[in-house]
Amino acid sequence: MITVSNLGLTYGSQKLFDRVDLQFVAGNCYGIIGANGAGKSTFLKLISGEIESTSGHVSIGADVRMSVLKQDQEMFNDYSVLETVLMGNAPLYQCGKEKDAIYEKEDFSDEDGLRAAELEEQFAELGGWEAESEISQMLQGLGIPIALHEKQMGELEGRQKVKVLLAQALFGRPDIVLLDEPTNNLDIDSVVWLEDFLLDYEGTVLVVAHDRYFLNTVCTHIVDIDFGKIKLYVGNYDFWHDSSQLMQKLMRDQNRKTEDKIQDLQEFIRRFSANKSKSRQATSRKKLLEKLTIEEMPASSRRYPWVGFKPEREVGKDILFVTEVSKTIDGVKLLDNISFILGKGDKVAFIGENENAISALFQLLAEELEPDAGEIKWGVTTSRAYFPRDNAAFFQDDINLVDWMRQFSEDKRESFVRQFLGRMLFAGDDVYKKVTVLSGGEKVRCMLSRMMLSGANVLLLDQPTNHLDMESIAALNNGLEAFPGNILFTTHDHQLIQTVANRIIEITAEGQLIDRKMTYDEYVAQRRQNEAAN
Numbered sequence: 001m002i003t004v005s006n007l008g009l010t011y012g013s014q015k016l017f018d019r020v021d022l023q024f025v026a027g028n029c030y031g032i033i034g035a036n037g038a039g040k041s042t043f044l045k046l047i048s049g050e051i052e053s054t055s056g057h058v059s060i061g062a063d064v065r066m067s068v069l070k071q072d073q074e075m076f077n078d079y080s081v082l083e084t085v086l087m088g089n090a091p092l093y094q095c096g097k098e099k100d101a102i103y104e105k106e107d108f109s110d111e112d113g114l115r116a117a118e119l120e121e122q123f124a125e126l127g128g129w130e131a132e133s134e135i136s137q138m139l140q141g142l143g144i145p146i147a148l149h150e151k152q153m154g155e156l157e158g159r160q161k162v163k164v165l166l167a168q169a170l171f172g173r174p175d176i177v178l179l180d181e182p183t184n185n186l187d188i189d190s191v192v193w194l195e196d197f198l199l200d201y202e203g204t205v206l207v208v209a210h211d212r213y214f215l216n217t218v219c220t221h222i223v224d225i226d227f228g229k230i231k232l233y234v235g236n237y238d239f240w241h242d243s244s245q246l247m248q249k250l251m252r253d254q255n256r257k258t259e260d261k262i263q264d265l266q267e268f269i270r271r272f273s274a275n276k277s278k279s280r281q282a283t284s285r286k287k288l289l290e291k292l293t294i295e296e297m298p299a300s301s302r303r304y305p306w307v308g309f310k311p312e313r314e315v316g317k318d319i320l321f322v323t324e325v326s327k328t329i330d331g332v333k334l335l336d337n338i339s340f341i342l343g344k345g346d347k348v349a350f351i352g353e354n355e356n357a358i359s360a361l362f363q364l365l366a367e368e369l370e371p372d373a374g375e376i377k378w379g380v381t382t383s384r385a386y387f388p389r390d391n392a393a394f395f396q397d398d399i400n401l402v403d404w405m406r407q408f409s410e411d412k413r414e415s416f417v418r419q420f421l422g423r424m425l426f427a428g429d430d431v432y433k434k435v436t437v438l439s440g441g442e443k444v445r446c447m448l449s450r451m452m453l454s455g456a457n458v459l460l461l462d463q464p465t466n467h468l469d470m471e472s473i474a475a476l477n478n479g480l481e482a483f484p485g486n487i488l489f490t491t492h493d494h495q496l497i498q499t500v501a502n503r504i505i506e507i508t509a510e511g512q513l514i515d516r517k518m519t520y521d522e523y524v525a526q527r528r529q530n531e532a533a534n
C-alpha cells in the first residue's frame with residue numbers, strides 16, 4: 001500500500017498541487033489523468049522518490065518492490081535485451097551476478113562453497129531458473145522476436161527499446177508498478193498485450209495515459225490532477241468523465257440560482273430600506289444576503305469544445321464507387337487494384353500498418369491525387385469535407401483566425417464565422433491570433449471548425465486525433481457518432497473507431513483490402529482467433 005499524506009509540490013511560484021491525501025491499494029489500477037503540464041509525471045516521480053515534495057510525504061511499506069518504466073531509452077544500450085529485462089528484478093539480478101562471480105573464481109574456498117549454496121537457494125526461490133523463459137515469453141507477447149533477445153539494446157529501434165523497457169518494468173511481478181505513458185508508441189497488438197497483463201496483475205498499478213479505451217479497459221480508479229488538486233475517483237475513465245461533467249453542471253446551476261436570489265434580495269433592499277414600514281424586512285434580508293455565497297468554481301485547466309457536423313442535404317443511393325484502383329508513389333506500390341462500394345450509413349475506419357497507403361487513398365478520395373489505374377466515382381448527391389493528415393498548406397498565410405475561417409464560408413459576417421471558432425474554444429482575443437503561430441492541436445481545431453462549416457454529407461478524416469487532448473477527442477467522438485451521413489476515417493484512438501465505425505477496411509502491406517462489416521473489437525477478436533489457429 002502507498003500512503004500519500006498532505007503532499008504538496010511547488011516549483012518556484014508555480015504550485016502544482018497541495019494538501020493531497022490518498023491511498024493506493026494492491027489489486028487496483030489507478031489511471032492518472034490531467035491536462036498537459038498538470039503534474040502527472042511529477043506526481044509519479046514523487047511516489048518513486050526520484051524527487052522530493054515541498055510538503056507532506058509518501059510512505060510505502062517495507063519490503064515492497066516498486067518498479068518504474070524507464071523513460072531514458074538509451075540507458076541500457078550496452079546490455080543485451082535479456083539482461084536489460086532481467087535487471088527489472090534487482091534482487092534476482094544481483095543474486096545471479098554474485099553467484100556467477102563466485103563460480104568464475106580460480107581458487108574456490110570452502111567459504112565460497114557455502115556462499116554459493118546459499119545463493120543457489122535464493123536464486124531458485126526468486127524464480128531464477130524460470131526467469132529466462134518468462135522473459136522470452138513477455139518479449140514475444142510484445143512483438144520482440146526471439147532473434148533479437150541476445151542482441152544489444154543499442155542495436156534495436158526506438159519503438160523496440162520502449163517495449164523492452166516495458167518488459168523490464170513488469171518482469172518479476174513487482175508489488176508496485178509506475179508507468180508514465182506506456183501506450184505511446186505501442187502498436188495495437190502490444191497495447192492489447194499490456195491490457196491483458198495489467199488485468200491479471202495483483203499488485204498496485206499507477207499509470208499515466210491519454211488513451212481512453214486503455215483507461216476504460218484496465219483502470220479500477222481514476223486519479224485526476226486538476227484545479228491544483230489531486231482527486232481519486234472509483235471507476236474507469238468514462239465513469240469519471242460523466243460524473244465530473246455532472247458535478248460541474250450541478251455546481252453551475254446552484255451558482256446561477258444563488259446569483260438570482262442575490263439579485264432579488266439586493267433589489268428588495270434597494271427599494272425598501274428607505275421605507276419605514278418595510279425597513280425591518282430589508283434589514284433581515286441584508287443579513288440573509290451576507291450569508292449567501294457563490295461556491296468558488298475552481299479554475300479548471302480542462303476545456304470542453306463542442307463538435308457537430310450538419311449535412312445540408314441527405315445523400316442519395318449512389319455514394320462512392322472505387323473500382324480497381326492502383327497507386328504507386330516514389331516507387332512503392334501503396335494500393336494494388338482495390339475496389340469497394342460505399343453504402344448508405346457506412347462509417348468506415350481504415351486501418352493498417354502502412355499509414356502512407358491510407359493517406360494516399362484519402363488523397364485519391366479527396367481528388368487531390370489521380371489513380372495510376374482504375375476509377376473513383378462519387379455520387380452526384382454527395383458533398384465532401386476532407387481533413388488531411390498534413391495540414392501545413394492551410395496555414396501559410398499571415399492572417400488571423402477570423403479571416404482564415406472566412407475563406408471557407410459563404411456568410412462572411414464575423415459573428416457567423418466566430419460561432420464555429422467558438423465551438424472549438426477560440427474565443428475573445430484568441431480569434432485575432434495569426435494562424436501561423438498556432439500549435440499543432442490548435443491547427444487541428446481550426447480544421448475541424450472548417451469541416452463543421454462545410455455542410456458536407458460525407459466526411460473524410462485522415463488522423464484527426466493527432467495532437468488533440470482527451471477532451472477534444474471526446475468532443476470529436478460525440479460529433480462523429482451523431483453525424484447522419486457517411487464517414488471515412490483513420491485514427492489511433494481505439495474508442496473512436498469502436499464507437500463510430502460499422503465497417504473496417506484494412507489495407508495490407510501488399511496494398512490490398514480486407515473489408516468487413518463489423519465493429520473494431522469484433523475485427524480485432526477475429527484476427528486474434530485467426531492468428532491463434534495458425
Ligand SMILES: Nc1ncnc2c1ncn2[C@@H]1O[C@H](COP(=O)(O)OP(=O)(O)O)[C@@H](O)[C@H]1O
Pocket residue numbers: 011016034035036037038039040041042043
Ligand atoms: N524540475 C522542474 N523545475 C521547474 N518546473 C518543472 C520541473 N519539472 C516540471 N516542471 C513543471 O511542472 C509542470 C508539470 O510537469 P509534468 O509533471 O511533467 O506535467 P505532465 O502532467 O504533463 O506530466 C510543468 O509546468 C513543468 O514545466
Ligand SMILES: [Mg+2]
Pocket residue numbers: 040041042
Ligand atoms: Mg508527463
